[in-house]
Amino acid sequence: MQLFAIGINYRTAPVALRERVVFPLEQIKSALQALNATWGSNGLSNPHAGLPAETAILSTCHRTEIYGAALTGNASSMQASMDAGYAQCAARWLSACRQIPFSELTPHLYTLPHSSAVRHVFRVASGLDSMVLGETQILGQLKAAARAALDAGALGAYLNRLFQHSFSAAKAVRGQTQIGAHSVSIASAAVRLAQRIFERLSSQRVLLIGAGSMIEVCAAHFAAQRPHALVIANRTIERSLKLAERTNGRAIALASLPARLHEFDIVVSCTASVLPIIGLGAVERALRARKRRPVLMVDLAMPRDIEAEVAQLQDVFLYTLDDLGAVVQKAHTQRQTAAIQAEAIIETRVERFMRWLDARRGAPAICKLHEEAHRLRSAALARAQQRLACGEDPKAVLEAFSYRLTHTLLHAPTRALTQAQDEERARLVQLFGISA
Structure with missing residues (x-):
């Protein structure tokens, strides 16, 4: 089994392209089912090419990534199949699914095979690959992606183990380093921008559109500045009211926005709408x-x-996620030492996971070895039982049974030692735990 990751993120693509490949959480299940059907229709169900037995999709504001576990013979065949099959297949599926020209999408995609994919998932979970170094929101998003893959029937033993190890690694990074200290979040960066433009936020009227986790964080940051007014607008007025109560604000219906937009000096929007809700x-x-x-x-x-x-309007200061990313980058220097420590933790966890994966790779051979040993034991036992049934001396039968079984089980190791050269013989001697 080989693991892989294919994706696009804030480092490889601008926001204008990233927003076109976003998958809302409620669409992940159907997307995974469509993707898994695509593997087979593109000939990747051939055992020699590999079969993606498990897949998951992580889609956030900053990244859309596909994780998979494929049945292949070895790492080299995995690399060949990825170059010729999986990367192309995933890219073309994403291109068709989101109606983006193939030639436009592929320059922004990255492909990570096996251990590189494992390391990447661990770093993502720990906030080391985030625009805001050390942010914690991504961990919850990754857990949601794992649940969505499970609901879609696309999560198996390998990806599930990968996710669980990544969650454990993130916990270790958070507990053993100061990666989250002095962090500047997207929400706090928005407040800083507002403070640069307006002399006193206490004189400004703030409108927050949406009621999700990002808006909740923004509401807390802006409420701390005690603005003249803090208003929450959302399609579901009940959610707006609950958030407004917690932040000493007011709630309005989203439908009233066109008539009231002029009232606000600061507008922060983060909804799940697939189309713009504020037009030119x-x-x-x-x-x-x-x-x-x-x-x-x-x-x-x-x-x-x-x-x-x-x-383009003269009196509007419009900032997107990528713009705020430049603001939060300035705080990274204070966290670089913690990041170095975190990377060391990640490497240790990656090695541990790869050892587990290697052990799993040997599981079929170990099973066959046990099956063969039990077959030989059963054959020897059947002979012994026949001799006992004929009335032979039990002591002699047991002696013959133990001798025959020992000789049979040692036949293959003995032949290997006999045929091996010096260095190989020494390795086998150490492996068998005997003194030459």
């Missing part, structure tokens, strides 16, 4: 009503909630 025309009308007073707009959604053309 709506912002232009709001600016006229504001008499050209500037407005800060922060789009944390993937796909984006605010039309990209809004950034």
